[in-house]
Amino acid sequence: MALPASALAAGVSPSTVDQSVDPGTTIHVTKTVSTPEIPPKPDIVLVVDSTGSMDSAINNVKAAMTSIVGDVQTAQPEAQFAVVDYKDEGDGAGVFTRRTDLTPTPATAQAAINAVSASGGGDTPEAQLNALWQIGNGGDQISFRPGSSRIVVWFGDASGHDPSLGHSLADATTSLTDVSARVIAINVDSGSGDGLNATGQATSITGATGGTFMPNVDPSGVSTAILDGLSNLPAEVTANTTCDTGLSVAFTPSLPQTVPSGTDVVLDEAITVAADAPQGSTLTCTTTFLINGAEAGDEFVQTVNIKVNDVTPPTMACGPGVNPDGVTPGGWQNAGFFQMVASDNLPGVTVSIKDNVTGTTFGPYDPGTYFKLTQAPGIAASTVVPFEGAVDWHFTFKGDATLTATDAAGNTATATCSVPPKKK
Structure with missing residues (x-):
C-alpha cells in the first residue's frame, strides 16, 4: 500500500x-x-463518518493508519495529520469530535483514529456539513501551518443534513475555501447509507475546492483509497x-x-x-x-x-610617439616615433605589431608602448631590439606595420603605421 x-x-x-x-x-x-505525488508540506485532516454503519471502514483505516502516515511522510517528511469524526445531529456531544489537531507523530495519529468508534446516526442524513464547516475558518478547529498544503480526506456512506446545526453547504464550502483546503471525498459503499453524494454535496465541495470525489469504495479499501486520493490531486x-x-x-x-x-x-x-x-x-x-x-x-x-559576452572591439591607433628624450618631435611620423594607442571597455587588452611584407609578428605589448619603426626594404628579416630613453622598442621592418589590439574576449581592432623607407 x-x-x-x-x-x-x-x-x-x-x-x-x-x-x-x-x-x-x-x-x-x-x-x-x-x-x-503528494503536495509539499501537507496538512492532512481525516474527517470520519463515525455513525453505526461505518464500523468496517473505520477498522480498515485503524489497521492501516501507521502505514498511511509512514508512506506519506516518506514522500513528504513535513506531513502532519489531524483526525475528526462526526455523527448525526441527535447524537449529542458526539456530533463533532476533534480527536487530534495536526501532529507529525504517527503514534498520535494512530491513537486518534483508534479513539473513533462507530455508533449512532439516527436517520439517513448525517452532520458532515457542520463537521466540514468546523475544520475551516468557520469553526477554526484545525491549526493549519503557514505555507502548508491543506488536504481534507472525508469518508462516509450517507448524505448530510442541509443545513447541519445551522451550517449550510455554502457555509461549509466557504469555510474550506477560506483556508485553501482541497477535499478528497470517499464514498464508502457500506450497503447502508444513501451515499456521500446522494444530494450532490460531495461533488459540489470537491469541485469548489479543486479536490477529488471517489465513488463506490468498499469498506475494506478505504485506506488504499486515502493514499490513492492523496497522490492524484491537481x-x-x-x-x-x-x-x-x-x-x-x-x-x-x-x-x-x-x-x-x-x-x-x-x-x-x-x-x-x-x-x-x-x-x-x-x-x-x-x-x-x-x-x-x-x-x-x-x-x-x-x-x-x-x-x-564582451562583444565590443577595442580601439587601436598608431599615435605620435616620443623620442628618447621623451619629446614628440616635429615630423614624428617621418622620424618613425610611434605609440601603441589602444583601449577597451574592459581590462586585458594587448597589442601586437606585424611587418606587412614579411608577416612577422611581435608582441604582445601593453597599450601605451612607445617604439621607433624603421622601414628597410633590403633587410633579410624583421627585427626588434630594445631602444633607449623613453622609447621602449626599435622595430626594423621591410614594409609598413599593422598594430592589432586584442581584448580578453578575442575582439580585435587594427591600425597602420607608415614611415618613408630608410634612405640608402
Missing part, C-alpha cells in the same frame, strides 16, 4: 543553467517540472523569479499550469540578455517553482547564471 517510487523523484530539471550569451540575445532551455505549478538587472526569463506555456500530481509540466524557458547588459559580467536569475502555492524544497529551485 506504499506510494509509487516517483513520489520521491520530483523537482526541476535542469536545476542550473550556465551559459555565455551575447547582449541582446535570447536563448531557450527546455524546463521540466516534475510535480510530487498540482498547480507557479513560479517566483528574481533576476539581476539586464537579465529576464519567461516561460511558455505561461504559468500557472495544473496537472495531476506526480506528472510533469514541460516548459520552454526563454532567457533574455538585455542589449545594454554590462559586458563581461555574470548575471543571475533564481526561480522557485511552487506547487499549489507552497514551496516544495530545494529540488524546485532553479538558478540561471549568464556570462554576458
